[in-house]
Amino acid sequence: MKSLVQILLGLALASGVLTHAMEAPISKPQLVTLVFHSADGQYNLRLPADGREHLTNNAKAVNYIDAPDFTAQKQCVFRTPGKVALVNGIDRRGLQQILLGPPQPVIGVTCSGTCVPTWVTCVSTSTGVERGECCSGYCDKGRCQPWLSPAAMVGDRRSRLA
Known part of the structure; x- marks a missing residue:
């Protein structure tokens, strides 16, 4: 009888450990x-x-x-x-x-919620599905690109031409 109790207790503990190990890790909010x-x-x-x-x-x-x-x-x-x-x-x-x-x-x-940081992949390469909104820009060519204002683009063009 004592060995049956030990076996049941051991199974209960093992199942608790396995259940705990299979739980998804808690991630911190962004x-x-x-x-x-x-x-x-x-x-x-x-x-x-x-x-x-x-x-x-x-x-x-x-x-x-x-x-x-x-x-x-x-x-x-x-x-x-x-x-x-x-x-x-x-x-x-x-x-x-x-x-x-x-x-x-x-x-x-x-x-x-969450968003995808700049320069990080915004589209899954394996599924082709978007991973989420870009935090501070837009998704282009599979990566989150930073926003550029018209004034910044004009300044950028000038520096390339000079």
Whole structure:
């Protein structure tokens, strides 16, 4: 009888170990960097894209937000005290921005999901399926390319011609 209990206990422990070993590893949420610009200056917020609201703890009226490493316009929700229009923009350096109209404080930010960093493969070579949105650019020739503004492209052409 004692050996039957030991065998059953051993099987229960082994099955628990095997089940635990087969579980997918928990990955950390992607980090999002946001720079909030107002007439009074700017402030930064770095938060995980974990689906939870993160408070800004800042009362400055925000004009625009730099989003250099995440598709924040699509994958984040910005809580403000009033109605606000959010418009995508790109500055002269190719930096992704979100313009707020009218300017107002951003109370909290909730981001979720992931995106593919610049220069990383955005299309699976084995399946041909897109891996996701590019964080700060667009998918071209199988890789995420950085945004380029018209001013940056004109400057680039001038330097090649010189």
